[in-house]
Amino acid sequence: MHVGGLRRSSKHVAGAAALLAALAAAPRSSAQTREELDQARALFQEAVALSAANNCAAALAKFQAVARVRRTPQVLFNIAECEERLGKLVSALGNYRLAAAAAEGDPKAKDVTANVGARIESLEQRTPKLAIRRGEGALTATILLDGFELGAQEMSADIPVDPGTHVITARVGDREAARETVTVAERDTKTVEVAIDEPPPAGTPPPADAPPPAAPVEAPAPAARPSKxxxxxxxxxxxxxxxxxxxxxxxxxxxxxxxxxxxxxxxxxxxxxxxxxxxxxxxxxxxxxxxxxxxxxxxxxxxxxxxxxxxxxxxxxxxxxxxxxxxxxxxxxxxxxxxxxxxxxxxxxxxxxxxxxxxxx
Incomplete structure (x- = not known):
């Protein structure tokens, strides 16, 4: 464990050195002053130290602050690595892909190019997936996953999700008509069918094979009372x-x-x-x-x-x-x-x- 920790620390130090070199060599623009670049270098050093201490949540916040100044392949790679360690596999997979695209053809990002492919392949296998389909009564309902509305393309494919518990709801107008909670682990693939078990709205014609409604039986009208x-x-x-x-x-x-x-x-x-x-x-x-x-x-x-x-x-x-x-x-x-x-x-x-x-x- 100690040897592995030293190896990980050495990798972070090497990555930090590469990033500092990239930040130093980065051309200035009107949006990036020397003061901003100096602050980004300091934040990056603090983030590397926090990541080495296994405080990934604090390190992630500082890496994201650096990315707002300069989005280099190394910064994106470190953000993805922190998210992966925090269990945010979907976001980590996206940032690894962004880092790979940014490092392509960049001689200063060879370390990112050398490692990012294996990370992407590993996360694609580990990330659980949900297949959400419309069931009976939900053909026109609005389907939401963890509070976010799903589009037609997402409803027709498997959706990558983070391991843990997720809430699927169906809404008809402003009313919640169905709710289901599902828990997935790494590498899981689950299918959830959303069904709404409710009576049809007023005015809906009965099924073709439904018997006709019985005619109401009218009570005989009482005989008129003679006048006094x-x-x-x-x-x-x-x-x-x-x-x-x-x-x-x-x-x-x-x-x-x-x-x-x-x-x-x-x-x-x-x-x-x-x-x-x-x-x-x-x-x-x-x-x-x-x-x-x-x-x-x-x-x-x-x-x-x-x-x-x-x-x-x-x-x-x-x-x-x-x-x-x-x-x-x-x-x-x-x-x-x-x-x-x-x-x-x-x-x-x-x-x-x-x-x-x-x-x-």
Whole structure:
């Protein structure tokens, strides 16, 4: 281990000497002043020392600072070597190739030309590769590898990646639709198929072999409820007719008393009482007719109100009640249970012109 470390240090020292010579011989330009070149030489010496101490991360930063001043084949080679030791195989492979291209035909970069070919060949074999393909549902999705979108050419070839863990995502619009994490080691080659398991968007036609959707079963519409207005109208008319009948009953009673006075309580009445008797007969007929209509109207109105507005399920019940005689109010005779008086045009024992009043209690 100690001998190998000495050999590696000697290589770095030789490389540093070659680079310093290249920097010293480099022609000046307006972008590179003597001060900048002196700073680049100092940074390079510090980077070589850090690399020899196996502090590749710090050495890489200084080599990259030198490259911003002067990108010589030696600087590119040292950057690639640091990246290789840090496990950044993809970037190291790219910088080795840049160093080889820069050293071609340069007599001052013979050391780079002598070593870079073997480094490139070794890294090409060690660098793992990922083959990312579109699967079901991902034909139009945006595919990203470690946060970077992949183009069509990358999706059709094997992608060199650094050893370690990588994240593959698929996006539909601004939404992440799929995510997969894959770990690769050196020399691995893996294929990842990105699939999106989601329902089709709205408006997508069903498959050709899909059965037609079942027609919705519509519930039968409920029967329209009859209005309560006719019931109220008939009931009101019945009450009004009964009231009219009551008025004529009162008038009839007055007529009966007037006839009693004219006839003197006898069954025979003078001819002068005939208009009063006629009026009494009119009042009696009107009262009986009005009260009869009133009773019928009230009963009918109650039935109509009972069978309306209660919903379809209540109609059969109301009909059953009507059939049993429970839906209507009991009827009373037109004359009621009170006293009743009758006017007779001819009573027994009276003459043709006489009137007779009969009463019942």
């Amino acid at each position: 207005v006719p019931g109220f109208v008939v009931l009101g008319a019945g009450i009004a007719s009964g009231a009219v009948g009551g008025v004529f009953l009162v008038l009839r009673g007055g007529t009966l008393r007037e006839l009693d006075t004219l006839c003197g309580g006898d069954t025979r009445c003078p001819p002068s009482a005939k208009p009063t008797a006629d009026r009494g007969r009119l009042y009696t007929g009107v009262a009986e007719a009005a009260i009869g209509l009133g009773v019928v109207g009230v009963a009918t109105g109650i039935v109509l109100l009972a069978t309306s507005g209660g919903g379809p399920s209540d109609a059969p019940k109301a009909a059953a009640r009507d059939a049993r005689g429970e839906g209507a109010a009991p009827r009373r005779s037109a004359g009621g249970s009170g006293p009743r008086a009758d006017l007779l045009l001819q009573a027994p024992g009276a003459d043709v012109a006489g009137l007779s009043v009969t009463g019942r209690f």
